[in-house]
Amino acid sequence: xxxxxxxxxxxxxxxxxxxxxxxxxxxxxxxxxxxxxxxxxxxxxxxxxxxxxxxxxxxxxxxxxxxxxxxxxxxxxxxxxxxxx
Numbered sequence: 001x002x003x004x005x006x007x008x009x010x011x012x013x014x015x016x017x018x019x020x021x022x023x024x025x026x027x028x029x030x031x032x033x034x035x036x037x038x039x040x041x042x043x044x045x046x047x048x049x050x051x052x053x054x055x056x057x058x059x060x061x062x063x064x065x066x067x068x069x070x071x072x073x074x075x076x077x078x079x080x081x082x083x084x085x
Contacts, residue, residue: 023052028054042059042073049078
């Protein structure tokens with residue numbers, strides 16, 4: 001887990017459950033939508049997903065959105081990032 005991020009264990013458990021469901025159903029991608037999620041949390045989600053399923057994600061406009069962040073999400077399988085204004 002990235003330094004400084006507090007995440008309830010249940011959130012990660014539910015996220016892993018969604019990944020398992022996607023794999024079991026034969027889904028080709030996973031789309032994570034929450035336009036209010038901050039990039040820091042989305043970065044943690046990318047660590048949990050770790051490329052298990054390709055997909056997309058949404059986040060809110062933030063100064064931490066940069067090339068490094070985009071590459072981190074891409075490495076986790078994220079092909080599209082939607083940014084809420």
